[in-house]
Amino acid sequence: MHGGSMTFDADHTDDGRPPTPRRAHAGGSMQFRTAPTGPSVNRALRAVTYAYLVLPLFALAAGLDRPRVRSWAALWTAAVLGLLLVVSIARAHRQLRRARFSSFVPSRAFALVGVAVATFCTAGVALGLHGGTFLLLPVIAFVVIALFGNRAMIWRGWLVLVAALGVETAVQLPAYDALWATLLFAATGAVLATMVDEVVRGSVRALERNRQLADLATETSTLGDWPRDLVPLAGRLAAVMDVGRFAVFTQLSPRQALRREVGWPDGDWPAWEELGTLAQESLERLTPVVSPALVATPARAGAAHVVVVTPATSRLGVPIDLPVQSSVAALLAAVLNRTRLISGLLEAANTDELTGLANRRRLFDVLQHEMARARRSGQPLTVAMMDLDYFKRYNDTFGHSAGDELLQRFAIRTGSRVRAQDLLSRYGGEEFCLVLPETDLDGAMALVDGLRAKGAGQDRLGRRVTFSAGLATWDGAESAEELVFRADASLYRAKAAGRDRVAAAPTAS
Structure with a gap:
């Protein structure tokens, strides 16, 4: 929301290591959180429509509270802006039905939110409405931007909100009261937008993880050499699990000991003394086992058993996401089982059946x-x-x-x-x-x-x-x-x- 907020260039670098943070500032370009698609645009338009349905309620409340018009010029301006808002939303719905996604650009969406904020503030000036209830209406219109815009768009929208609130209060209140009212409701808008931003970012991150898992499942379907072909994908697996390191252990039969197959980025992590019986316990229970420092997540596919071991906390310092780690373990178990089957078929294709020699x-x-x-x-x-x-x-x-x-x-x-x-x-x-x-x-x-x-x-x-x-x-x-x-x-x-x-x-x- 502010000039010192942190953002990232990507979820992970080319080798999968945690990204280097950079500063997000007002000069950053405005972008949608995700590329416009039919479902995403539809959800955004529905949210905007629901938020702006308060316009008729605003008009009704204003008529009951302040039946006298204080500025006809401001009222006509608000009416024109409101009509422009309704026409723009209707046009967006029509373009959605025609699948014209190229018309949904960040600048147009930002302008739509700006028109909504200006509509409420101008109507407030026209009717002399400067109470807390009515000053929240432009704040609500502003918060909508956090549903689909990135932080650069939210930051600029907040500046528009501050300017609109400042104008609305300045023409109706003494300077001192206008200043405090503007600061109070602008701060309220900033807090609400930050809350919405965090929730939406988490949802987008979950969707991105699912996409990354799907991409990895597609790529691993062609692996032929376990675990050598898995090593180039290790960084991306770590990024999906949001960890700085992990290890993969396998057990091909109950009588065999656990074998370390992959360690990223340190091939010897964790030490056997640190791991203890954690991985073996997870295999026996076939459920994740958590210790203060490590998490062992098992998965089985056919005769192949895989255990993924990670730190107990993610790169953000919060507990590890066990469902995601279980998905990764299941994916690796399926890959191991498939490569073993393929290896067996290749071995059979290259072996003389009678003597067991090469053919x-x-x-x-x-x-x-x-x-x-x-x-x-x-x-x-x-x-x-x-x-x-x-x-x-x-x-x-x-x-x-x-x-x-x-x-x-x-x-x-x-x-x-x-x-x-x-x-x-x-x-x-x-x-x-x-x-x-x-x-x-x-x-x-x-x-x-x-x-x-x-x-x-x-x-x-x-x-x-x-x-x-x-x-x-x-x-x-x-x-x-x-x-x-x-x-x-x-x-x-x-x-x-x-x-x-x-x-x-x-x-x-």
């Missing part, structure tokens, strides 16, 4: 990644294609179920003897592919020949089952398909040479 799709994805890494680092990259010898004969002799068991045993046997950075995949049938990053042809030959020497396993008669392999080292230019083709060609040379051996491809020219 061909996953093989070529990893090969593309490793080729890019080898190009950057200059390290060698070698691929080995391995094929079990006489596998068709094995199936014909022992049955397909026995053949499946052999493939499974080979996958376990080989997978346990390679490095963590290597990728063993099932290429198809009885053929497997081994990707060996940072391994040259000699190193690959030593590794794969050692695997070959141990064999692929034993048949049901205890006889050794062998496999053949072909190697190829990436030349730095060929595609993943070309590299695998060269390794496969080496494999067939090993087969042609008698099986149970390893052949290496020459470097592509």
Whole structure:
């Protein structure tokens, strides 16, 4: 309301931290609290209409109290202003029905309130009405501005009210009485407008929070990597909850311990000693648990449990808004559950059902990644294609179920003897592919020949089952398909040479 009042440029900065306050002053531009829409304009016009319905009552009371006109000029002026007010409100209703929202501008709304204030004050001068009841009427007209205008508009409207009250009282009362009457009712108007402003600002803030939650729900619906993809949104989540910091904990099964997933802006807040059993208690009760310093709010979606921990007070120093925090927790639980489901589907799409190894799709994805890494680092990259010898004969002799068991045993046997950075995949049938990053042809030959020497396993008669392999080292230019083709060609040379051996491809020219 006054020159030293505080306002904010935004609810939060780009990184979600609390905004820097700035001074609101009379030079600020007049704006509506929200962009004009059908419902918002309709509510504002209804409020204005109800407030200005006192005009007929004013005329009736004035006629009964002061039947004599003291200034016909002032009375005609008041009548013209009143008519202008009625026509303006009717025109606004007509434009609302036609959805012409561009005509609803702050300056026009401000002028409408100014006309209303001037109407009451001019009528008071015309009829000699300067009592408390009648001086409240322009105050009521002024307070309407707090329903839809920002603080710059309220401030300027208050100046208009002071000027109008000053004129009305000055022409009817001694100077001293006029001064006190003006100050008293102007102060009353300021208090009432401030009260309305605080209530409306709270309502607008609640609507804005709902909008922000809806936006976050839309954005989080596309998250695929929990919790890494959540980190860029952490600042906005903090702004919605109106807190300076928060942490997210998860529990994927009752037997698992709570795991800290996200901490903003401090990844180690709160310390485990400070948290104590608060988060676990909230999970057991599935209701928010409040301590003097912290609040833990749980949510569950499917098998995913999430606990959001915040300070017990907001950035404004008031108790935290538990319904909002519960909404955020429910949103995060849904995101976690969805990403786990998606991750499971992706894992299934990239995994061979029989052996549990990576499938061909996953093989070529990893090969593309490793080729890019080898190009950057200059390290060698070698691929080995391995094929079990006489596998068709094995199936014909022992049955397909026995053949499946052999493939499974080979996958376990080989997978346990390679490095963590290597990728063993099932290429198809009885053929497997081994990707060996940072391994040259000699190193690959030593590794794969050692695997070959141990064999692929034993048949049901205890006889050794062998496999053949072909190697190829990436030349730095060929595609993943070309590299695998060269390794496969080496494999067939090993087969042609008698099986149970390893052949290496020459470097592509």
